[in-house]
Amino acid sequence: MSPSPSETEAADHFVRLGLPRRFSLERDAIEDAYLERARVVHPDRFTNAPVGEQRKAMERSSALNEGYRILRDPVRRAEYLVKLAGVDVDSSDPKAGAPHMDQAFLIAMIERREEVEQARAQGASALEGLRGRVEDQLEEIFDRAIEQLDAGDIQQAALALVERRYLQRLVDEIDSSS
Amino acid sequence: MAYSEKVIDHYENPRNVGSLDKGETDVGTGIVGAPACGDVMKLQIKVDEGVITDAKFKTYGCGSAIASSSLVTEWVKGMKVEDAMEIKNSQIAEELSLPPVKIHCSVLAEDAIKAAIADYQKKNG
Secondary structure: OOOHHHHHHOOOHHHHOOOOOOOOOOHHHHHHHHHHHHHHHHHHOOOOOHHHHHHHHHHHHHHHHHHHHHHHHHHHHHHHHHHHHHOOOOOOOOOOOOOOOOHHHHHHHHHHHHHHHHHHHHHHHHHHHHHHHHHHHHHHHHHHHHHHHOOOOOHHHHHHHHHHHHHHHHHHHHHHOO | OOOOHHHHHHHHHOEEOOOOOOOOOOEEEEEEOOOOOEEEEEEEEEEEEEEEEEEEEEEOOOHHHHHHHHHHHHHHHOHHHHHHHOHHHHHHHHHHOOOOOHHHHHHHHHHHHHHHHHHHHHHHH
């Protein structure tokens, strides 16, 4: 099999998996696309090929695995779409990196962390209640991020995704303390 | 993640944890966040005649973020405001031997002290 342009390293994960570049994708469709391509690029098929070909097959296979890991996870898929559109929420670059949250939001986050400490002192049920409320908010914010993404407002989508990360961190902290 | 001895020391015995009254005119408050990991840091200074007389912090984050803010509060006490303004994240990272993936924690601490000073100057400008 000769590598087509869609399999070069510059290709994005949607192209690599032959999927439309959008958030709304069926879980099964992503899995089917992955399994089909994983078979084709599997390094075992290239054991008799020249070393250069073997290495390329290995790279294609690992890029495909990476793409699958990202696209099958809704949060990572959304963050990846925002990244393709020019905002990398993993980066702190002032221009192309994660948007900075305003003071009011950060103050609220400090207060939420203090709430965790208080709930922890009150016991398991208080902590469970708090966790439930944060989970609801997480879902709400993620829905908002997807709406903005679908509407093409990348900045707002990135903002919601970063907000989601702070809240996710809060949930992680609750889980580590219970 | 292997933490350096200094990071562990600050993490286990953080200096100056707490809050100052942010309503007071001689108190400056800086609140900053790291979007990539969701860490949040609050750093406060109390200033008397251009000298930082007290500093407190509350950091919700990893050991390196806690150690970075703890170290900064220790450093700035007794320092002139303009000297505290000069603190660089590289100094913090060096003192704590932070690995490259944790450099952003020291950046957060530098941002926090700068934000606290800016808040104080705004109140007293």
